[in-house]
Amino acid sequence: MIAATAAAFAAYKTLGLHEGYWAVFTVLIVMQASIGGTLGAATDRLLGTLLGAVLGGIGAALGRTDTVELGLVLVTVTGIAALVASIRPRLRIAPVTAAIMLLSAPPGAPVELFVRDRIIEIGLGGVIGVLAAMLILPARSHGVVIARTLAVLSHIEAMLRAQADALTAGLALPSSPQHGALRQALAAVELAMKDADRERASRLADHGIPASVPRTLWRIRNDLVLSGRALDEPLPQAALAALARPSAAMLTAHAALAARCSAALRNGGTVDRGDVETCYRTFGTALDVFRRSDAAATLDFEASGRVFGLAFAAGRLHRDLLDLAGRVDEIAPKKGPVADRAPPRSVDR
Incomplete structure (x- = not known):
């Protein structure tokens, strides 16, 4: 200046x-x-x-x-x-x-x-x-997009851990101000992507960030809204007894995946999926068992909607976070062939 x-x-x-x-x-x-x-x-x-x-x-x-x-x-x-x-x-x-x-x-x-x-x-x-x-000390938009994406992932990780803690404690999770902060952070990512695209169109730089990254982040934000609505009141005791532990473990695993996406973006590497698939399948098994149980039949319409709404949100969240991990892998420098990964199994019904 x-x-x-x-x-x-x-x-x-x-x-x-x-x-x-x-x-x-x-x-x-x-x-x-x-x-x-x-x-x-x-x-x-x-x-x-x-x-x-x-x-x-x-x-x-x-x-x-x-x-x-x-x-x-x-x-x-x-x-x-x-x-x-x-x-x-x-x-x-x-x-x-x-x-x-x-x-x-x-x-x-x-x-x-x-x-x-x-x-x-x-x-x-x-x-x-x-x-x-x-x-003079040129700042490429690539770095700005990465920095703002890291901020978004930090919000996502914190919100997932908060939801997992609420399930573990059997408590309600009121609407969090994190949702507003996440929305603002996502808007900042979109703005930086426009600047990066402008640099590429002007042949000043080629940022190499897929356009699908902001869209995937927005989908994850929408998934968090859905799961948050399911937890704005405590789940019924019958559902908590059957699903609290596997649900919390599944959300914690997804929070860890978001953290590993951040680390991969920061360090220029690929994303380790960890145990997210195992935790998700365990949750799906527990949900299937609960669905067939007598306890599920005693739930009223509103309680049943929140329980299975949480399952629906979990399926979308699992799909979208794995999709984000794939997009992060695309950004990483290519060091050799990447093994094909099987598509995630969904528990959506």
Whole structure:
């Protein structure tokens, strides 16, 4: 940021731009945490500037000096720019640029030169910002995606362990603020993936992260919502006696799998599946035994729905976490052929 600001200041002084401080402002606005983010912000600002400069220039060309007339032109110009920005969010800077162009145009100055200078100044700032992001301690979006994915997996692991503890203790698990934090972390992963894709499209980097990773993480989050709803009240004693221990062991194994996915992403390796398949099959066996028992027949409709809702969520969670592990294996450097794995068995009915 320091280097880019200095370069923008030196460039506009060297080129003798009358209002070249817009190049400095643009650098400060577009610089992001990664190359892809900076490139996206610079592109959006330039596109918004083009639209806003044209609209503001048209308004300034009308030459209105009366306060009421100028206000009407201002409202009209910014309204048109805001309407376009509502349809194309990338142009959200257009209303601001249009208003600045209209209100700061020097009296008597050629409008076309004024518009041209603003586009040059903001374009110059965007180019300097992107070059600085690329050349000075470059931060590729790949690392940002990995870091944010690790944060998501940390939330997932904590929520799975909390559900396992609730089953072991036979207690209810109220709605956790972790759900909101997980949702925000997932949105951050999607944003970083967009920046990474922008880098790849611009041939600045090839991040090598499958697009299915954010989708799989969202599915796991939805699975946690389903299992959380089943545990928002204690399970019936008959179900706890039969299923609490295998259910808790199964959730703990999946939490450990999430932790191993984190370790593999951090270290660039493949994911050890551990005993997750064994624990899941044990849970499935216990569920089948309970389903055929007399105790299951005594459950009312609501209790039965929560017990078998937990089983349904467990099946989805098992499938999606194994799918995530497969995607993490794809990211790891290839060191040789990977043995085919049998598809997971589901206990869904």
